[in-house]
Amino acid sequence: MPRLPRLNLIDIPQHIVQVGHNNLPCFFDGEDYQFYLISLRNAADQYNVDVHAYVLLPNMVQIIATPRVPNGIPSMMQSLGRRYVQYVNHRYKRSGTLWAGRYKSSLIDSDAYLLTCYRYVELRPMYLGLAESLGDYPWSSFNHHASVVQSEVITDHRLYLQLGETPQERAEAYRRLFRYSFDRRLLEYIAETIKLGHVLGGDVFKEKIEQIANQRVRPLKRGRPRKSxxxxxxxxxxxxxxxxxxxxxxxxxxxxxxxxxxxxxxxxxxxxx
Known part of the structure; x- marks a missing residue:
């Protein structure tokens, strides 16, 4: 099924994924991760993007963010990618590309799926065997959401803020979201939307996006048209x-x-x- 045209709409969260070239590593030690996070924060500030959640994996980056201006996310990702590639090439005396082409993205129906996408992103280290517990993995936004440790990268979404009156209440409520395992079909659905660039949401949300963007966001039905x-x-x-x-x-x-x-x-x- 072909990818649909990429959409960048202000105030609509996006799930963003960028993978290393040929799935090769793009982070090699703690200093690399730190540099990327600093660059992410600076690029997000420069292009007026709110970063809500993230995970940095050895060969992949996943980010959930909301642009506040037109083309905020494309500008942020272009600036971030260019700066980080220059840093890696200089530090490791290498040349050439680091990423496998352009990043992938999917619009998110925040009321239905945003906190679910937080969990999807922050659970990656455990699914990949990179940590025994989520709190042990330092390169994700989990500790920001599940404890009172604050990240300079994160701008909290209203739905997260609604989890409690205080940071402690929000952290406790957020940790409770991780008591239950992900349904396999839900995992596959989220993975499919980001792979194909589809909108993550129901019909009402997709119709809203089509009206705002004035273009189709749902794939055409397969097969020949039915006879009258x-x-x-x-x-x-x-x-x-x-x-x-x-x-x-x-x-x-x-x-x-x-x-x-x-x-x-x-x-x-x-x-x-």
């Missing part, structure tokens, strides 16, 4: 009882193919409710 009732009644080789001109036929084709099968998304969204 008149065409079905007509015998082989016979014309239908109603003449359909060329323009009307094309419009009908687009309408049928514009319908979206939301069975999978609906099942997974139901698990979140």
């Amino acid at each position: 009732e008149n065409e079905t009644l007509a015998g082989p080789g016979e014309p239908s009882s109603r003449k359909i001109d060329e323009d009307e036929s094309v419009a009908g084709h687009e309408k049928v193919n514009g319908e979206v099968d939301n069975k999978k998304a609906g099942e997974i969204a139901a698990m979140e409710s």
Whole structure:
């Protein structure tokens, strides 16, 4: 299934993923991780982007962020990527690319999926066997959300702030979100949306995005368009009882193919409710 055009809408959170070239490492020691986080904070400030969650893995970066100005995230990622590649090439006396092309991104229906995406991102180190507990991994936003240790990189989203009146209450409520395992289908759904650049959300949210962006965000339904009732009644080789001109036929084709099968998304969204 092809990727849809990338969308960058102000005040809509995005899940961002950037992978090392050929899945090779892009961080080699603690100093590299520290430099990337400092660069992320500076680029986010410069281009007016709120970073809500992140994880830095040996060969991958995942970030959840909200742009406050048009093209905030593309500008931030371009600046961040360029600066970090220059740093790595200079430090390790190397040349060439570090990342596997452009970053991938997916818009997030914050009310339905934002805190779920926090968990998805921050659980990566444990799923990959990089830490025995989330608090042991220093290169993610988990300790910011689950304790009173504050990160200079993070700007808290309203949904996180609504977890409690005080930092301690919010941290305790956030830790409770990790008591239950992720449903496998939900993990696959989130991974698929970021891989294909699809919107993570239900029909109402996707329709809202299509209206704002004035473009389609849902993939076309596969298969040939369904025949009309008149065409079905007509015998082989016979014309239908109603003449359909060329323009009307094309419009009908687009309408049928514009319908979206939301069975999978609906099942997974139901698990979140």
